Amino acid sequence: xxxxxxxxVVWDNFPxxxxxxxxxFQLGCIAFGGGALIGLICAALKTYGPWAIRFLVDSYVVFIxxxxxxxxIYFLYFGLPEVGLRWSNEACLLIGLTLNAGAYLTLILRAGxxxxxxxxxxxxxTLGMSLIQQVRYIIIPHIAKSIxxxxxxxxxxxxxxxxxxxxxxxxxxxxxxxxxxxSVNYRWLEYFTVVxxxxxxLTFVASIGLALLGRWAFRVKAxxx
Amino acid sequence: xPHLAVNDVxxxxxxxxxxxxxxxxxxxxxxxxxxxPSGSGKSTVLRALMGLTPITGGAVDIAGETMNYSxxxxxxxxxxxxxxxxQQYNLFQNMTVMQNLTLAPLKIKKWDKSEVMxxxxxxxxxxxxxxxxxxYSDQLSGGQQQRVALARALALKPQILLLDEVTSALDPELxxxxxxxxxxLADEGMTMVIVSHEMxxxxxxxxxxVFMDAGQIIEAGTPAELFDTPKTDRARDFFSKILRH
Numbered sequence: 001x002x003x004x005x006x007x008x009v010v011w012d013n014f015p016x017x018x019x020x021x022x023x024x025f026q027l028g029c030i031a032f033g034g035g036a037l038i039g040l041i042c043a044a045l046k047t048y049g050p051w052a053i054r055f056l057v058d059s060y061v062v063f064i065x066x067x068x069x070x071x072x073i074y075f076l077y078f079g080l081p082e083v084g085l086r087w088s089n090e091a092c093l094l095i096g097l098t099l100n101a102g103a104y105l106t107l108i109l110r111a112g113x114x115x116x117x118x119x120x121x122x123x124x125x126t127l128g129m130s131l132i133q134q135v136r137y138i139i140i141p142h143i144a145k146s147i148x149x150x151x152x153x154x155x156x157x158x159x160x161x162x163x164x165x166x167x168x169x170x171x172x173x174x175x176x177x178x179x180x181x182x183s184v185n186y187r188w189l190e191y192f193t194v195v196x197x198x199x200x201x202l203t204f205v206a207s208i209g210l211a212l213l214g215r216w217a218f219r220v221k222a223x224x225x
Numbered sequence: 226x227p228h229l230a231v232n233d234v235x236x237x238x239x240x241x242x243x244x245x246x247x248x249x250x251x252x253x254x255x256x257x258x259x260x261x262p263s264g265s266g267k268s269t270v271l272r273a274l275m276g277l278t279p280i281t282g283g284a285v286d287i288a289g290e291t292m293n294y295s296x297x298x299x300x301x302x303x304x305x306x307x308x309x310x311x312q313q314y315n316l317f318q319n320m321t322v323m324q325n326l327t328l329a330p331l332k333i334k335k336w337d338k339s340e341v342m343x344x345x346x347x348x349x350x351x352x353x354x355x356x357x358x359x360x361y362s363d364q365l366s367g368g369q370q371q372r373v374a375l376a377r378a379l380a381l382k383p384q385i386l387l388l389d390e391v392t393s394a395l396d397p398e399l400x401x402x403x404x405x406x407x408x409x410l411a412d413e414g415m416t417m418v419i420v421s422h423e424m425x426x427x428x429x430x431x432x433x434x435v436f437m438d439a440g441q442i443i444e445a446g447t448p449a450e451l452f453d454t455p456k457t458d459r460a461r462d463f464f465s466k467i468l469r470h
Contacts, residue, residue: 123315
C-alpha cells in the first residue's frame, strides 16, 4: 500500500460534484413526489375500487416491484426508441424512478389506508363531508402520521439508490459526475471517497429535514439519531 | 306537526332485517329515549337517521321535510339537520379539540371564521372544557373526549341531536360529567333522540320512552308509563330486570 492520495484535483472539480449532488436531490424529490401521488391514487383505488381496477393496480405493483429498477430504466431508454418513443436520458430516469417509487409507495400507503378507523370516517360522514373531504381531512393526515417513518425511509432509498442508476444512462447526477470526472484524471479512489461522504451528508440533511417536518406537520416523534 | 317523525323505517344487514318498521315522533324541544336489550336495533335507528345504514323502506320527516335517503342529496339534507354523538367519541385523532370543533363549520359549511371560533369557545364552556381547546384527543380522559364530541356535534347547529350510548364506554365516575352536559342541552330546549342504558337519567330527562326488541317497537309512552306500568310482558320483564337495582 504505497498509494499516494491526491485530493487536490477533486477539490478543483468540487463545484461540478456539487452540481451533481443538487441534481441528485432534485431528481430524488421529484421522483418521490410523483411516486407518492401515484401511490396515493393506486392505494385508494386498491382499497375502494372495483375488482377490475384493483387487478390493474396489483399488476402494476407486482410488475414493478419484481423487476430491477435498472431494467425498467433501460427499457425506457434503450427499449422504447426501437418503437419510436425517444425521450432524453433525464426524462427516462425520472419516469422510471417515479413509476418505480409509485409501486413501492402504493404498498406503503395501502397499509396506511387499512389503518384508518372506520369510526373516524363515519364521524366525518355525519359531519357532512364528501368523499374527497374525507380523504383530505381524515384519511391523508391519518396515513401521513401512521406511516411517516416508512415514507421517510423510502425517500432516502429513492434519493440515494434510485437516482444513482442515472449514471448508467449518462445522467450527470452525483454518481454520474463522479464517473465522468474520474475517467478524465483517473482519481477513482479520491473521487468516490468524497462522493460517498457527500451522499452521507445529503441523506443526513434530508433525515433531519424529514424529522423536523414530521414533528411540525404530523406530531410524529421521530428521532434524528 | 312533529319535529321528527319516523314512519315505518326498515333496514337490513344482508338478509337479516334489523329494523322491522319503526314508527315514532317527537315535537320540537322534546327528548325521546330508545331503550331495549342489546341487538334490538336502537343504535341502528340512529345510524339510519344519519344515513350511515341504508334504509330499505319507510320515510323520515324532519322539520316538515320528508326524506327517504334515496339520493346523496337527501342524505346530505338529513346530515344538515341532525348531528350524532357516538359511544366511542370518534374524535379526529390528528387534530386539537378546537380543530375538531371547527373543521366542519369552517371547511364544509364555510361559515364565518370569527363566528365559528366564538361559538366553538361558547360550546367548550358549555361542556366545561374551555381550558382544553389546544389539547389533542389522546391527552384527554374518556369523559372529556365525549364532551368534546358533544360540542363538535353542536357546532354544526343541528335541529336534532342524536346520542348513541354516549356514557356506555366511560368510567362510572365520568358518566355524570357527560350527563350534566346533556341536561344543560335539555334545559336549552334541544330536540334529542338518545339511546341509553342510564334508566334514572332517561326517567329524568326524557319526554317519551320507546322500548325496542328484535328490530321492533314493543311499547312507547312516557317514562312513568313504561317504567311503572308497562302494558306488555316483554317490557315488564325487561324493566323488572334492569330497574331492580
